[in-house]
Amino acid sequence: MAKARKFRGGRVIPGFGLTFGITIAMLSILILIPLASVLFQSFRLSPSEFWGIISMPNVKHAFATSIGCAFIAAVINSIFGIMLAWVLVRYEFPCKRIMDGVIELPFCLPTAVAGITLSKMYSTKGEIGGPLFDWFGLRISYTHVGLVIALIFIGIPFVVRAIQPVLEKLDSQYEEAAYILGASRRKTFFKVIIPELRPALLTGFGLAFARGIGEYGSVIYISGNNEKEHTQVVSYIIMQKLNYLEYESATAIALIMLIISFILLLFINIIQIRQSRRTNNI
Template identity: 50%
Template sequence: MFFRSQRHHVLPGFKLSLGYALLYLSLLILIPLGALVAKSTTLSLQEFWQVATSERALASYRVTFGSSLAAALINSFFGLIIAWVLVRYDFFGKRFIDALVDLPFALPTAVAGITLTTLYANTGWIGVWTEGVLGWRIAFTPTGIVVALIFIGIPFVVRTVQPVIEDIEAEVEEAAATLGATRWQTFYRVLFPAIFPALLTGFTLAFSRAIGEFGSVVFIAGNMPLVSEITPLLIIAKLEQYDVVGATVLGVMMLIVSFVLLLAINLLQWWTANRHTGRHVETGVKA
């Protein structure tokens, strides 16, 4: 019985591996975050709340989290379409487009910000039409922030959803059509439940990346207080004014809000995955 309970592991030494993992996470994540929180405790609760809920800080929260949410939602929709096209269709230039998706990973964020600003400014190739013809100003507005966050976040959704779509065989769609399902019913009842957990993961990654983005946003945002100023830029401004405690307070607030949002998304993802697994088990039992 003793030998049967033993499991074979490629990397032996559970306690040693766990110790290294905890040490690594502590040095890189837990200790820095703990120091951030500890620094903010030098203020009283009233002083902390006053700094965290100032008019300029609240405006930066709205811009940061609102733009990040909008960009992540847009990336989720179009990222799913891009991933589907790359998996299900063969066309000329497919490999080029597939490699192009990863470009935001390799491109420095400052270069991306300068490029987007050049394109969407009122004298740029795109801005001259959107602002001059349509009267829609993109650069130096919150809309420009969303554009920058879409650019840096789209690979997270595509690369997360793409392998899941590859695992769904085309015969599944054919079987649904044979049983009389419409295209919408096939997508909604057969394909989307299998894709949704990965899509939610891609949304989470894109949203998380957008919250902390600085380089590509600072050039196209305009950085106007109460209008288009993101929280990371406000933190930098406080550090330049030697207000280290104030910058720490804003960092702690971003940490708290980000943790709560990501925890909620992860719980939703866990519930969705378990529900999907439960449906498969129930279907197998009935069969």
């Protein structure tokens, strides 16, 4: 189709120049130029100054905390995400539609609201944190565990919504074949279904992970932001630097975050292109 059009030269549908121009102009003004400013501001720093800021202990710890907690949360979300998607696609039960709808709550709920609520619920006097503290002496709010819980909350819809459509479209003939040939259901699941879901799962994982690394509103309350206990996240450090008007430090840290985001975004896009190629060929 595309080739045939190229042969004839020119495009049949009108409006390419106009829509393409507007897209590029808005994208540049609103997104790319402001981000480029961060890049240029950070180039004003000499390499040694830059390194000095990045290697400050609290900055290093913040990166370790953000990346580590986001990774753990994304792994947990992948497991629960597969399960939720599976239950929602394959089983029928009462209130299924409500459950399906509620999955997207974290997309709609303002992050600050999620943040203060989770922080209160999991504090030593909260609805969930209270019993846990009284019975087991566990503290959740203001620890890394709390941080991971907030990131699970934020990330779960990414994984479920990435897997669900693929699972719905999954051609059941392989599954049936495996089942008829005598594979156990567990074997069928791990050898037949999981490989089919892998690209979608990686996309969901990548999105949840990327979102988790940069998350601000939902984690700053529950994390407690304690420097000694290493519960400060990178976004918090950047905001702190902004409040102290230390713009150089803020841009240097932001630059590293941007690089991480770009790598993750690239990774997600490569998976998605491969996935669409595969499905188009079938």
